Amino acid sequence: MPNVKSVLIAGVGGQGAILISRIMTEGLMEAGFDVKQSEVHGMAQRGGSVSTQVRFGDKVYGPVFGKGEADILIALEQMEAVRYAPFLKPDGVAVINAYRQESAATAAGLFQYPEGCLEAMQKQFKCIVVPANEIAEKLGNPRCMNVVLFGACCGLMGADSVNWEDVVRKVVPAKALELNLAAFRAGLAAAEKQE
Amino acid sequence: MKQLLSGNEAIARGIWEAGIKVASAYPGTPSTEVIENLPQYRDDIYCEWAPNEKVALEVAYGAAVAGSRSVTAMKMVGLNVAADPFFTASYLGVKGGFVIVNADDPSMHSSQNEQDNRYYARAAKVPLIEPSDAQECKDFVRYACEISEQFDTPVLFRTTTRVSHSKSLVELGERTEHEFTPYARNTKKYVCTPANSYAKRPLVEKRLADLAEFGYDSPLNRVEMKGTKIGVISASVAYQYAKEVFPEDASFLKLGLTFPLPMRLIREFAEKVETLYVVEELEPFMEDQIKAAGIPCIGKELTGTMYEMNTQVLRERIFGTKPETKLPDVDAVPRPPALCPGCPHRGFFYAMSRRKNVVLTGDIGCYTLGGTPPLNALDSVVCMGGGFTVAMGISKSFEREGVTDKLIFGCMGDSTFCHSGLTGAAEIIYNKGNVIPVVLDNRITGMTGQQDNPASGYTLLGEPSNDFNIEKVLDAMGFTVFIVDPLDLAAMNETIDSAIALRKEGKFPAIITRRPCVLLKRMPTPRKLCRVDPEKCRSCKMCLGCGCPAIALKDGKAHVDSGQCIGCTVCAQICPFGAIS
Incomplete structure (x- = not known):
């Protein structure tokens, strides 16, 4: 399907993948794209691995794509980048939060959290690695890490007509506006540094 | 101006536009947001959480008996709970339109089995409507009400996780009020004595025959005729995948009314194409009936009966195209869902x-x-x-x-x-x-x-x-x-x-x-923080036994993740050395 771009946002339940997809789809709609977004609720949200998919283009049919079909992978956690890497096209780009979060299975000592996730991703794919949690913590609230990461990836969307800062302004709650704008700009700057 | 709505949000909007006045449901993923989105229309619609799905279906059915348009919504196992009144309502019929929204969960994202509830429509002998995106979710509710009233029957309105939880652009409409006619007792119609049901039995069969013919030119079903080499019959979200995967010149028969199948329409379509595919998720519900009608087609021998599809899965199964992927040389370990930090x-x-x-x-x-x-x-x-x-x-x-x-x-x-x-x-x-x-x-x-x-x-x-x-x-x-x-x-x-x-x-x-759920906003849990004294921690790992995602070993000692911990102190109460406070 030419002219359709596919984005996969992966993370851990509660990290805020949904907000990223909301900002993204809002901006893409404004730019006049046909947009579809798909997410899963319920059981998986309780600290489990979660993913959200966004597709946009002239005309989008399938709301869900499969392996080897993502143009962009946004991972809010480094092991989740590895888990969803098979969804990336060989020439796709991964935007990865360098953060490492234990899973219930590794915390309980049933599995060992794998070492070298970032390096393994960088060996295979073009990657933008952002210490989004550190940046967010410096800004005063680790929870705005998701908006930092969005700032780092919005340049890849190929939707140049969109003023993403305005979209962030529109989507995030008013009381957290300044924090999220700072997070967005910090993410943008972090990505530029890597270019 | 179009809005980006999930299938469930669009169904809620469709409920309002269709003039429905009573809605009752029990929550269940992936159906919950249908009713959850109705309070915004509280001036026009009575909406409630019922204690369970059977109660919800009966309440909504009662409203339809009284003469209002009504709706209930549930996940697929919810219909198992509500099956008793569902089957009987089929014989008794309705006065106001009565729609049962049922959300299946292929791949069991949040469910205990993968049952294909289209068979419930066939078993209960009621019409089955399946939208394939959010626009259809909204628009088809009105058709469901009209069919319910015209054919005197409940209507099963079936989505899947990817229809309910995928967002796409929706053109909104306005509400049309449904006219309530005065209520009058009708014992013969609504009392399910054996004698009454015996008399109804042939009417139920005739209703199905009439509906199959109705489907021939219903706007719920449409032919997208292009080339004659490949024809595809599909419905629900599988249609979206198929549109993307099959060649541009493939012709489609896109069905929205999938039981009873419009066999005359299907036969005419089949005769126009050289090779006919039936693309549907889960069971060969349509395929078996089409084959039984003597129409050759390709389906489950390629597409399989387990788990949900996506564009890549369908492409590989139909055309054998393997995805091109690159794999990192480390493996992710499982991250199963767990009770939240602070969960009572x-x-x-x-x-x-x-x-x-x-x-x-x-x-x-x-x-x-x-x-x-x-x-x-x-x-x-x-x-x-x-x-x-x-x-x-x-x-x-x-x-x-x-x-x-x-x-x-x-x-x-x-x-x-x-x-x-x-x-x-x-x-x-x-x-x-x-x-x-x-x-x-x-x-x-x-x-x-x-x-x-x-x-x-x-x-x-x-x-x-x-x-x-x-x-x-x-x-x-x-x-x-x-x-x-x-x-x-x-x-x-x-x-x-x-x-x-x-x-x-x-x-x-x-x-x-x-003790209130740690996520309950009405009764917020005060946020505190547990701390480990590394001097006192003897690395016994007893605290890990509580399965809290906020505590793990770091450099051999217990370590609390301050971002996740809520300070419930379960780990501190477990620690035999008083190392956590």
């Missing part, structure tokens, strides 16, 4: 996990996670309400088989207790079960995302309700009720011991563990 259920399950010779049957809800490592505290989880009754069966088996060294507990949440635990509790008292029932009362329906229920004290509209008192109900049945804060481990263990002692005296104890 953790105290109960930790206490139970340390006991030997205990059988604990669980139920559907967040507390299903009490069965995951490292807690491993559950023997079974079967269905809503099964937490008490499966335990009952185990106790009766043990009595017959001479198993005397096991203590048997059954647990479920507050919402599940109201859903179908009451009858199980009655069973334990009535038939003198050697079972201690435990209600894990966190004041909300948790797993589906914080919905109110009879025991939470509030309605769907957020208004205070009557006080449904779980302890008084159990007390009235004949139980001796213990109430405990499950995060106080000493009190939790003491309560379990007291209940066991009472049971051994031949009495019938029941336990209620009571």
Whole structure:
């Protein structure tokens, strides 16, 4: 399907993948794209691995794509980048939060959290690695890490007509506006540094 | 201006536009947001959470009998609960349009099985409508109401997870009021005596024949004729995948009314194309009927009957195209869902996990996670309400088989207790079960995302309700009720011991563990933080046994993740060296 771009946002339940997809789809709609977004609720949200998919283009049919079909992978956690890497096209780009979060299975000592996730991703794919949690913590609230990461990836969307800062302004709650704008700009700057 | 809506949000909008006046449901992923999005239309629609799906379907059906348009919504296993009135409503028919929204969950993202509920339409002999995106979700509700009234039948409106939870652009419309005609008793129509049903039987068959013919030129079904080499018959979200995967010149018969199948339309389409594919998720529901009608087609031998499709899966199965992927040279390890940090259920399950010779049957809800490592505290989880009754069966088996060294507990949440635990509790008292029932009362329906229920004290509209008192109900049945804060481990263990002692005296104890869900906004849990003193920590790993995602070993010592910890102190109460405070 030419002219359709596919984005996969992966993370851990509660990290805020949904907000990223909301900002993204809002901006893409404004730019006049046909947009579809798909997410899963319920059981998986309780600290489990979660993913959200966004597709946009002239005309989008399938709301869900499969392996080897993502143009962009946004991972809010480094092991989740590895888990969803098979969804990336060989020439796709991964935007990865360098953060490492234990899973219930590794915390309980049933599995060992794998070492070298970032390096393994960088060996295979073009990657933008952002210490989004550190940046967010410096800004005063680790929870705005998701908006930092969005700032780092919005340049890849190929939707140049969109003023993403305005979209962030529109989507995030008013009381957290300044924090999220700072997070967005910090993410943008972090990505530029890597270019 | 188009809006980006999920399928469920669009159905809610469609309910409003179609002039529906009464809506009742029990939450269940992936159906919950249909009713959850109705309070915005409260001036036009009465909407409620019912105690369970059977009640919800009956309430909505009653409104349709009275003459209003009505809707109920449930996940696919919910229709198992509501199957009894569903089948009978098919014979009795309706006055106002009556729509049953049913959300299937292929791939079992949040479900216990992968049942394909299209078969319910066939079994109950009612029409089946399947939207394929959010626009159709909205638009088809109106058609469903019209078909319901025209053919005097309930309508099954089936989505899947990817229809319900995918967002796409929707052009909104306005509400059309449905005209209410004065109510009059109609015994012959609405009283399901054997004689009345016997007389209805041929009418039900005629209705199906009429509906099959109606489907021939219904706007719910459409032919997209292009080339004649390949023809594809498809419905629901599978249609979207197929549109992307098949060549540009493939012709499509896109069905929205999928039972009874419009076989005349299908036959005409089949005759125009050289090769016919039937593309549908899960079972060969359409394919079997099309083949039985003598129309050759390709389907399940390629597409398979298990798990949901996506564009890549369908492309590979139909055309053998393997995806091009690159794999990193490390492997991700499992990240299963777990009870949240601060979850009140953790105290109960930790206490139970340390006991030997205990059988604990669980139920559907967040507390299903009490069965995951490292807690491993559950023997079974079967269905809503099964937490008490499966335990009952185990106790009766043990009595017959001479198993005397096991203590048997059954647990479920507050919402599940109201859903179908009451009858199980009655069973334990009535038939003198050697079972201690435990209600894990966190004041909300948790797993589906914080919905109110009879025991939470509030309605769907957020208004205070009557006080449904779980302890008084159990007390009235004949139980001796213990109430405990499950995060106080000493009190939790003491309560379990007291209940066991009472049971051994031949009495019938029941336990209620009571503490609000840590995510409940109405009763916010004060946020504190546990800290590990690395000097005192002896790396015994006892604290890891509570399965809290906020605590792990770091450089050999216990370490609390300050971003996740809520300060519930369960790990601190476990630590034998007082290293956590």
